[in-house]
Amino acid sequence: MSCPVDHSQSQQKGKDKCPVDSASQNTQQPSVWSRLFSSSSFNQPSTSASTSLSTSREVSSIPSASDGNWVYPSEAQFFAAMARKNHDPQATDMKTIVPIHNAVNERAWAEVMKWEAGRGGEACGGVKLVTFKGRPDEKSIRARWKMMLGYSAPFDRHDWTVERCGLKMRYIIDFYTGKSQLPGAGPSFFLDVRPALDNWEGVKMRTQHFFGKLFGVAPQPQTVLKPPSHL
Numbered sequence: 001m002s003c004p005v006d007h008s009q010s011q012q013k014g015k016d017k018c019p020v021d022s023a024s025q026n027t028q029q030p031s032v033w034s035r036l037f038s039s040s041s042f043n044q045p046s047t048s049a050s051t052s053l054s055t056s057r058e059v060s061s062i063p064s065a066s067d068g069n070w071v072y073p074s075e076a077q078f079f080a081a082m083a084r085k086n087h088d089p090q091a092t093d094m095k096t097i098v099p100i101h102n103a104v105n106e107r108a109w110a111e112v113m114k115w116e117a118g119r120g121g122e123a124c125g126g127v128k129l130v131t132f133k134g135r136p137d138e139k140s141i142r143a144r145w146k147m148m149l150g151y152s153a154p155f156d157r158h159d160w161t162v163e164r165c166g167l168k169m170r171y172i173i174d175f176y177t178g179k180s181q182l183p184g185a186g187p188s189f190f191l192d193v194r195p196a197l198d199n200w201e202g203v204k205m206r207t208q209h210f211f212g213k214l215f216g217v218a219p220q221p222q223t224v225l226k227p228p229s230h231l
Contacts, residue, residue, distance in 0.1 A: 053079055053094055058102055062109045063128040065163050070129065072102045104175075104189060111193035112162060112171050115205060124165035131161045142192065143174050152176065159196070170196040 053075040060070045073081070075094035078101075082089035113127065121127040135157045139147070143154050154174040161170045176190035194209075195202040 053091055060102070060109075061106060063126055065128040065130040072105070073098070104191070108158070108160070108173050108191055108193060111173075111191055112160065115171070115193070115195055115209075116162070116164060116169075119164060119205075121164040127162050127164050129160060130163045130168060133159045135159055140172050140174055142172075142194075154192070167201060169201060170198050172196050 055074045055076045057074045057077075058072045059068075060072055062070045064070050075098050078098055079089050079091055079094050109129070116127045119127075136155075138157060139153065140157060143157070147153050154176050156175040158173045158175075159170055160173065161168055163169075172194055174192040176192070178188040178190055195205050197203055197206065
């Protein structure tokens with residue numbers, strides 16, 4: 001899901017960025033997502049690389065702590081950035097990669113908001129995304145525990161920091177792949193989203209959620225995202 005658009009020129013918080021860290025030192029990260037989301041993954045025919053790419057950008061539903069909402073990269077930006085990093089992108093794949101990239105980010109934010117529901121963020125204009133960081137080479141404690149039990153490792157990890165009425169909360173997002181039940185539909189994606197145990201608020205939220213699940217009154221934050229049906 002890592003957005004390959006080069007944001008390394010500036011570290012300021014602004015809405016003209018997508019909520020992932022494209023400055024990660026793991027240069028294989030964009031190519032992994034390109035392989036997962038390429039047209040061949042969905043059994044679609046490939047056309048000429050000279051296909052016209054859109055320059056329009058979608059405004060996300062994710063509020064920025066600075067101003068407005070975060071803005072996703074266009075097809076042309078995605079293609080150009082991947083080309084600069086020598087990932088041999090295919091122009092036709094951008095029509096698949098970009099919508100799924102955006103959808104994954106939207107789902108991650110929706111899961112964050114499930115945790116934030118009823119925590120009072122609406123009293124200060126709503127919860128906002130402050131910073132984000134890709135950490136694909138750093139496995140979370142939960143991911144390592146699952147791997148010890150025989151589960152597959154997540155292929156990516158992000159840490160998103162949100163602000164709720166002056167309180168900053170870090171969320172850990174692990175990304176897993178699975179097989180879709182539909183022939184030729186490409187992979188499914190499992191998002192495991194939870195607050196980090198950085199402060200008492202995070203501990204309290206995780207504890208409440210644990211006992212909520214134990215007694216059947218809390219939703220499971222891990223969700224499955226499948227590729228959009230129109231792709």
